[in-house]
Amino acid sequence: MLYPIQNQIRNKMDLSGIWDFQTDPEEVGEAQGWPLGLPQSRPIAVPGSWNEQYSDLFGYLDLAWYVRRVHVPPAWQGQRVFLRVGSACYHATVYVNGVQVGTHEGGHLPFAFDITDHLRWGEEAVVAIAVENRLMPTRVPSGNMPSMMGLFAGTPRTTFDFYPFAGLHRPVWLYTVPSIHIQDITVTTHIQGTDGQVQVTVQLNRPDPAQGTLRLRGEAGGAEREIQASLSFVEGVAQATLEVPQARFWSDRDPYLYQLTVDVAAEGADGRVADRYSLPVGIRTIAVQDGQILLNGQPVTLNGFGRHEDFYASGKGLNLPLLVKDYHLMRWVGANSYRTSHYPYSEEEMQLADREGFLIIDETPAVSLQFGDAENIPVRLQVCLQQLQELIARDKNHPSVVMWCVANEPMPARFGLAALEQNTPDPAEGAGKEFLETLLARARALDPTRPVTIATIMGGPRSWMEQCDVIAMNRYWGWYRYGGELDKARDSLAQELDEVWTQWRRPIILTEFGADTLAGHHGHPPLMWTEEYQAELIRMYLEVAAERDFVAGMQVWNFADFAAVQSIMRVDGVNHKGIFTRSRQPKLAAHVLREFWARE
Ligand code: GCB
Numbered sequence: 001m002l003y004p005i006q007n008q009i010r011n012k013m014d015l016s017g018i019w020d021f022q023t024d025p026e027e028v029g030e031a032q033g034w035p036l037g038l039p040q041s042r043p044i045a046v047p048g049s050w051n052e053q054y055s056d057l058f059g060y061l062d063l064a065w066y067v068r069r070v071h072v073p074p075a076w077q078g079q080r081v082f083l084r085v086g087s088a089c090y091h092a093t094v095y096v097n098g099v100q101v102g103t104h105e106g107g108h109l110p111f112a113f114d115i116t117d118h119l120r121w122g123e124e125a126v127v128a129i130a131v132e133n134r135l136m137p138t139r140v141p142s143g144n145m146p147s148m149m150g151l152f153a154g155t156p157r158t159t160f161d162f163y164p165f166a167g168l169h170r171p172v173w174l175y176t177v178p179s180i181h182i183q184d185i186t187v188t189t190h191i192q193g194t195d196g197q198v199q200v201t202v203q204l205n206r207p208d209p210a211q212g213t214l215r216l217r218g219e220a221g222g223a224e225r226e227i228q229a230s231l232s233f234v235e236g237v238a239q240a241t242l243e244v245p246q247a248r249f250w251s252d253r254d255p256y257l258y259q260l261t262v263d264v265a266a267e268g269a270d271g272r273v274a275d276r277y278s279l280p281v282g283i284r285t286i287a288v289q290d291g292q293i294l295l296n297g298q299p300v301t302l303n304g305f306g307r308h309e310d311f312y313a314s315g316k317g318l319n320l321p322l323l324v325k326d327y328h329l330m331r332w333v334g335a336n337s338y339r340t341s342h343y344p345y346s347e348e349e350m351q352l353a354d355r356e357g358f359l360i361i362d363e364t365p366a367v368s369l370q371f372g373d374a375e376n377i378p379v380r381l382q383v384c385l386q387q388l389q390e391l392i393a394r395d396k397n398h399p400s401v402v403m404w405c406v407a408n409e410p411m412p413a414r415f416g417l418a419a420l421e422q423n424t425p426d427p428a429e430g431a432g433k434e435f436l437e438t439l440l441a442r443a444r445a446l447d448p449t450r451p452v453t454i455a456t457i458m459g460g461p462r463s464w465m466e467q468c469d470v471i472a473m474n475r476y477w478g479w480y481r482y483g484g485e486l487d488k489a490r491d492s493l494a495q496e497l498d499e500v501w502t503q504w505r506r507p508i509i510l511t512e513f514g515a516d517t518l519a520g521h522h523g524h525p526p527l528m529w530t531e532e533y534q535a536e537l538i539r540m541y542l543e544v545a546a547e548r549d550f551v552a553g554m555q556v557w558n559f560a561d562f563a564a565v566q567s568i569m570r571v572d573g574v575n576h577k578g579i580f581t582r583s584r585q586p587k588l589a590a591h592v593l594r595e596f597w598a599r600e
Helices: 320-333 347-356 374-395 429-446 486-504 531-546 588-598
Strands: 012-014 017-023 042-046 064-070 080-085 091-096 099-105 111-114 125-132 172-177 182-192 195-204 210-220 223-233 237-244 258-265 273-281 286-289 292-295 302-306 337-339 359-363 401-408 452-456 471-474 508-512 551-557
Touching: 080 091, 099 111, 182 258, 182 273, 195 210, 195 223, 195 258, 210 237, 223 258, 273 347, 292 551, 302 359, 302 508, 320 347, 320 588, 337 551, 347 359, 374 401, 374 429, 401 429, 429 452, 452 508, 471 486, 486 508, 486 531, 531 551, 531 588
Parallel strands: 302 337, 302 551, 337 359, 359 401, 401 452, 452 471, 471 508, 508 551
Antiparallel strands: 012 172, 017 042, 017 064, 064 125, 080 111, 080 172, 091 099, 091 125, 182 195, 195 237, 210 223, 210 258, 223 237, 258 273, 286 292
């Protein structure tokens, strides 16, 4: 799925702004004509979560309507017009001029519908999007599981530890494509010595024979050049390889981007371009070999964070200044990497990662998968496969994306403090293993060029790691286990890392470790919840990792404090494991990270 662009041929219009909004808890809106206008609307910002914009909507997750009117430029007539939603959490139904044009399940991933036939040229169009984010066992991520009782259950009843923000979280666009158009582009890159190879597959929307060209602009042979190849479409598909002598490779230290332009020639010999699409390309390879992750053939360490899209007022809504600031702060501590825990982040964020040289573990929305309720497993598997396919289709061309993570902390049936001891036999082990291996295999089939992994939970069966290229471990020695006992935590961490390495001989990334910390709380001795405790715990983990070559990355949980559900586990409804506060002020541990990472 290509990101909409504006050029000589294609058009786009950003519908971000203030929309009309109304909740519909009784679900009467469609029958009462709301797709054409809301009877009692109030203003709402798009993108943005509704929960953070109105205090009475904080806990609201049922159906709500967004409506706005838009003038589609008459100059667009003759092209196909699409309506594209960057992310709607969780389920969306889209209407244009009162007619339903499509539905989509699953947050954090874009979808688009061809609305050309529903427009009346010269008249304003009414766009309506009905969104709901009900928590259900059949959804991914899941909620309202019957099993979720007890001391740690929160409000609302998620299976996961972040607030289930709802709404239109990313921009809504109108965009156009010509009648014969480029539907998809797949770029893979290879390296031979100092030369680069850019392999491009282009897919058209029609199978008719057609011709086209590829142009790649950037450094080659020590100078700025343009390298070209021609494309011959058979059954709508064409492939070509561009050879780049003495290429400048993309890396976290030098995120150099080439510009690739694909042209499709119009029928007839007048040289007219029917469609054109341009995108940045980073020439790089990523591989796993002998217990190391290799970027362009060299060992690389992924240091950084698990994060969240989360901020005051905007909730999970795209917030561009925040994005720039977060990258600035991550660089300040010396990070070169993060995981999109626990769902795909915005496309704008992935573009920035390409440009700024961050190495991304790109995660699907499959957080806290459950395997105890056999009746719901087939439905969840289908949703997971759909989300995986949509994620890879969206992000496959980003050089920054170096790994797919198909699930975060799939849950053992015997989860609980007792099961935190390693290798407790788990009744869900078999069902979970089959489910997870289906996801890993699908990711590999969709993209054979990137390693795949699962972020595993403490106490989860080790057998679930078997098919991962890289072992990703979320570990809370010193917090959920041996809280306040950092010496014991150190020994357990070291022992576990060595055991996992001995068993699987694959690079290990600690994709989570951390401690809840109230900014401004201090203590000597360093008790849990103080800034000193977090700083010492982080230091301990980094020291243990530094003694082990097979540790290929350290990602602290979390970059910043973030909104979670209300529970006795989360003071103020916030997970306080951030290295920065929710308002992005550093805690003491930020300086420890700088000490380890920024000096390199
Ligand atoms: C985890 C989860 C993450 C939580 C974190 C915590 O293992 O992956 O979503 O926020 O623990 O702080 O408990």
